[in-house]
Amino acid sequence: MSSHVQQSSRVQSRSRISKVVSSIPPSGIRKFFDLAASMDDVISLGVGEPDFVTPWNVREAAISALERGYTTYTANSGLPELRREISKYMSQQFNIDYDYDEQVVVTVGASEAIDLALRSIIDPGDEVLVVEPSYVSYVPTVRFTGAVPVIVETTRGTDFKLTARHIEEKVTPKTKAIIFCFPNNPTGSTMTGEELQEIARVIEKHDLIVLSDEIYAELTYSGQHESLAAQTDMYDRTIVINGFSKAFAMTGWRVGYAVGPRDIIQAMTKIHQYTMLCAPIMSQMAAVEALKKGLPEKDRMVESYRHRRNYVVKAFREIGLDCHQPEGAFYAFPSVKATGLTSDEFAEQLIQEEKVAVVPGHVFGAGGEGHIRCSYATSLEQLQEAIKRMGRFVEKHL
Amino acid sequence: MKQVKELLHLLEENSHVSRKTIADMMGISEDDVNQLIQELEDKKVIVKYMALVNWEKVEENDHVTAVIDVKVTPKRDVGFDEVAERIYRFPEVKSVYLMSGAYDLSVTIEAPTMKEIAQFVSDKLSTLDSVISTTTHFMLKRYKHDGVVLTDKDDDRRMVVTP
Numbered sequence A: 001m002s003s004h005v006q007q008s009s010r011v012q013s014r015s016r017i018s019k020v021v022s023s024i025p026p027s028g029i030r031k032f033f034d035l036a037a038s039m040d041d042v043i044s045l046g047v048g049e050p051d052f053v054t055p056w057n058v059r060e061a062a063i064s065a066l067e068r069g070y071t072t073y074t075a076n077s078g079l080p081e082l083r084r085e086i087s088k089y090m091s092q093q094f095n096i097d098y099d100y101d102e103q104v105v106v107t108v109g110a111s112e113a114i115d116l117a118l119r120s121i122i123d124p125g126d127e128v129l130v131v132e133p134s135y136v137s138y139v140p141t142v143r144f145t146g147a148v149p150v151i152v153e154t155t156r157g158t159d160f161k162l163t164a165r166h167i168e169e170k171v172t173p174k175t176k177a178i179i180f181c182f183p184n185n186p187t188g189s190t191m192t193g194e195e196l197q198e199i200a201r202v203i204e205k206h207d208l209i210v211l212s213d214e215i216y217a218e219l220t221y222s223g224q225h226e227s228l229a230a231q232t233d234m235y236d237r238t239i240v241i242n243g244f245s246k247a248f249a250m251t252g253w254r255v256g257y258a259v260g261p262r263d264i265i266q267a268m269t270k271i272h273q274y275t276m277l278c279a280p281i282m283s284q285m286a287a288v289e290a291l292k293k294g295l296p297e298k299d300r301m302v303e304s305y306r307h308r309r310n311y312v313v314k315a316f317r318e319i320g321l322d323c324h325q326p327e328g329a330f331y332a333f334p335s336v337k338a339t340g341l342t343s344d345e346f347a348e349q350l351i352q353e354e355k356v357a358v359v360p361g362h363v364f365g366a367g368g369e370g371h372i373r374c375s376y377a378t379s380l381e382q383l384q385e386a387i388k389r390m391g392r393f394v395e396k397h398l
Numbered sequence B: 001m002k003q004v005k006e007l008l009h010l011l012e013e014n015s016h017v018s019r020k021t022i023a024d025m026m027g028i029s030e031d032d033v034n035q036l037i038q039e040l041e042d043k044k045v046i047v048k049y050m051a052l053v054n055w056e057k058v059e060e061n062d063h064v065t066a067v068i069d070v071k072v073t074p075k076r077d078v079g080f081d082e083v084a085e086r087i088y089r090f091p092e093v094k095s096v097y098l099m100s101g102a103y104d105l106s107v108t109i110e111a112p113t114m115k116e117i118a119q120f121v122s123d124k125l126s127t128l129d130s131v132i133s134t135t136t137h138f139m140l141k142r143y144k145h146d147g148v149v150l151t152d153k154d155d156d157r158r159m160v161v162t163p
C-alpha cells in the first residue's frame, strides 16, 4: 500500500501528464452531473441528447448486419455506400455537392471529425477563433493541437448570432481558422443565409478556414437550415461537420462525418487512418439505413421538438425568465439575471431546492454567464413539472 | 389544413393536455385551438375522447377478446354495408372492418368469458343469412394497441447531465 503512495508521488514530481493536458481544467458540467446523480427523482433538463431511442428500422438494420456477419473493418474513409448516401443527402438537403470518394470522411461521431479537422490544418502557435457560448469540446480540442484558442463572444444582444464585427474584433494575422456551431448548443440560435453571407465576407477577407459544426442542422424549426459551405466563396474553405447523433437519435452509435475541400478531407482521412482506422461497421450500416429510410421518422421527431420548444420558451417567459426564441437544436437558454443569482448559484440551488437539473451557462464559455441551458428533449409531462418547480423557485428569488 | 392535422396529431398523442398547452405548443392562441376543436367535434372528425386501458393489469379482469374472420355474400345494392351494420349494432362488438383477402369482415368482440363469445358466434353471427363462415381467434395478449406499447415502458437510459 505505502509503496503505491510513494510511486504515485514520484510520478507527480516527474509530471507524467503532458503540460497541455494538465493545463486543461475539468469540465464544469461534472459538478452538476455528480449532484444530479446523487439525488432521486431529479427532473433533468441537463441532457444533451435526444429523448428518443434510435428508430427501430435503424436498429434492425444493425442487428441484421451483425446476423449476416458484418463485423470487419471498412475502408478508412467509410463504407462507399454510406459516403454515397451522405453525398446525396448533402446535395438534396443543403444544396452542396461533394464527391463521395474524396470529399467525405466517416468518423467516430462529430467529435472525432472536429478533432481531425483541427489537427489537419493547425500548426502550433496558430490562432483559432472559437465562437462562444459553444459546445464544450472546442477549446480543449484546439489546445490539444498546440494552437491558441481565441474566444469570440456572441451575446443576447444579437440573439447569440455571429456577426462580421465579432470576427473583425478578434482576428489577427495569426488566425488560421474559426470554429462555430449553428444551430447552436447551448443557445439554440441559428443563422440565416443573409447572416452567413455577411460573415462570409470577413472570412474570405482574412483567408480563414471554417469548421462549421452543423450537427443540429436537421433540427431547425423555421425554414431550412442554411449551410455555410453553400454561401458564395465558402465552399473551398469550409469543413462541414455533421453526424447521426442528434437528427437520428443515434448518440451511442458513434458515427458522424465531415465533408469539405478535397485536400483537407484527405488530410483528415490520413490521421483517421492511423489513429482510428475506421468507424464501426455496424454503426455505418445503421447510418445507411437512417439516410435511406429514416427521414420520415426524423421529421416526426423534429416536429415533436418544435412543439416542446414552443411550449417551454413561452413557459419560461411566463415564469419571469427572459428567453430568446431558439430556432434550432433542442435547447432553450433563458437568462436568470432577474433573480440576481449567478448561473452557477441558480443551477445549484435549483437542484437542491426543487430537484431540477439544468446546466449553468458559463460552462459553455464566459459569455454564457447569466444564462442556463435547458434541454427540452424530455417528455411534455416532465417539462410541465419542471416548469412548475422552476416557477416556484424563481418567484422566491425575484 | 396543416394546422388541423397538427392539432389532431397532438390530440391523438394525448387528448388530456390542456388547451393552453396545446396552443403554446402550436404557437397559436387558445381561442383558435378552442375554435378548431369545436369545428372538428361538430364535424365528427374528433369522435370521442377516452382512456386507453390496459385491462390485463386490472384485478378480476373480465375481458376476453376475440377476432373473428367472417365470410359473407354481399347483397345487391347494399353490398357489405347491411350485414356489417347488423353485426356492429351488437354492443359486445368492438370493431368491424371490411377487409381484402381470404375473408370479408374482421370483427372484434369482447365478453367476460370465452363461453359467451362462443355463444355469440353460434347464436348471433353464424345465423345471419348472408354469413357463409366464421373463424374465431381468441386474443391471448395485447403487446401494442393503437400505437401504444402496453407491455413495458422504455426507461430513460440517458445519463442525467451531458454536454
Ligand SMILES: Cc1ncc(COP(=O)(O)O)c(C=O)c1O
Pocket (backbone or CB within 6 Å): A048, A108, A109, A110, A111, A112, A135, A181, A184, A185, A213, A215, A242, A243, A244, A245, A251, A254, A255, A256, B163
Ligand atoms: C455542437 C455539438 N457538436 C458535436 C457534438 C458531438 O456529437 P457526436 O455524438 O457526433 O460526437 C455535440 C454533442 O453534444 C454537440 O452538441
